[in-house]
Amino acid sequence: MxxxxxxxxxxxxxGVERNPSREVALxxxxxxxxxxxxxxxxxxxxFRGVSPAIDAFLERGLPxxxxxxxxxxxxxxxxxxxxxxxxxxxxxxxxxNDGLSPAxxxxxxxxxxxxxxxxxxxxxALRAAGAPAVELSDDAGGYVCERTYHHxxxxxxxxxxxxxxxxxxxxxxxxPEEQARIVRGMVGVLAGG
Numbered sequence: 001m002x003x004x005x006x007x008x009x010x011x012x013x014x015g016v017e018r019n020p021s022r023e024v025a026l027x028x029x030x031x032x033x034x035x036x037x038x039x040x041x042x043x044x045x046x047f048r049g050v051s052p053a054i055d056a057f058l059e060r061g062l063p064x065x066x067x068x069x070x071x072x073x074x075x076x077x078x079x080x081x082x083x084x085x086x087x088x089x090x091x092x093x094x095x096x097n098d099g100l101s102p103a104x105x106x107x108x109x110x111x112x113x114x115x116x117x118x119x120x121x122x123x124x125a126l127r128a129a130g131a132p133a134v135e136l137s138d139d140a141g142g143y144v145c146e147r148t149y150h151h152x153x154x155x156x157x158x159x160x161x162x163x164x165x166x167x168x169x170x171x172x173x174x175x176p177e178e179q180a181r182i183v184r185g186m187v188g189v190l191a192g193g
Contacts, residue, residue: 002037003067003191008054008148010073013045013097020168020176021072027180033188036067045097045144047090047105051151058155067191068117069156071165072183073145078173079133080126080182083140083165085114086150092142102142113153117162122186129185130178140165164190 009025012018025040032038041057043050075081088109090102123134140146149165156163166186168179 002035004037004039004064005032005068005070005187005191006057006066007038007040007070007072007187008043008057008152009040009071010045010144011042013144014095016074016170018171019074020171020179021074023176024168024180024183025072027176028184028187031180031184033184033191036188036191038187043144043148047096047100047102047107047144047147048098050144050148054148054151054155058159062159066161068162068164069152070187070190071145071148071152071163073141073148073165073167074170075141075167076170077135078169079135080131080169081135081137081167082119082123082126083115083149083167084119084136084138085112086140086146086153086165087142088112088150090142090146094143096144102147107147109147109150113150113157115153115162115164117164117190119164122164122189125186125189126182129182131182132174137167141167162190 009021
C-alpha cells in the first residue's frame, strides 16, 4: 500500500528570485521515497491567496486519504529548519507578491498552533539523509510561510492529519537536487507515521 503525502511549496518572491522549495516539491513528486506517493502544489506568495489555494489543493488531493501534510519554504540560513508552531497574529511590515504586508491587512488568525509531529524524529531523518545542519524552531518567520503553516495546521487538525513545515536552505547554500535527496529521507519517515 502506498502512502500519500501532500506537499506545498512556493515560487519566487521579493528578495528570492529562485525558490528551491518548488523544485524540491516537484522532485519529490517525480521521485518519491519507496512506498510513498507525493502530490505537490505551488502556492501564491500572498497573504490573501494562500489559504484558498491550500483549500483547493486539499480538495484535489483528498479523494485518497493522505498520510500527512508537508509545507516547504525557503529561508536565508544554510540549515534545514523544522517549525514547531505558527503564530496567530502576523504584524510584519514585509510585503508579499501583491505588495501587501500583514500589518496593512491586520492578519489575526486566532490562536497560536503547534504541530503534534515528533520533530526530533524528523530532524534525525534529515541528518541521516545528509543534512549538514538541522534546527527546530518556534518562529516560522512571520511571512507567508507562517500564514501557510497556520492554515495547514488548522486543516490538518480538522482532517486528523500530521502536519509539518520545513524551511530549506537557499540555492546559494545547497542545490535543489541535493535538498530533494535529503528531504526525501524525511518524507519516508513522515509517511510511516
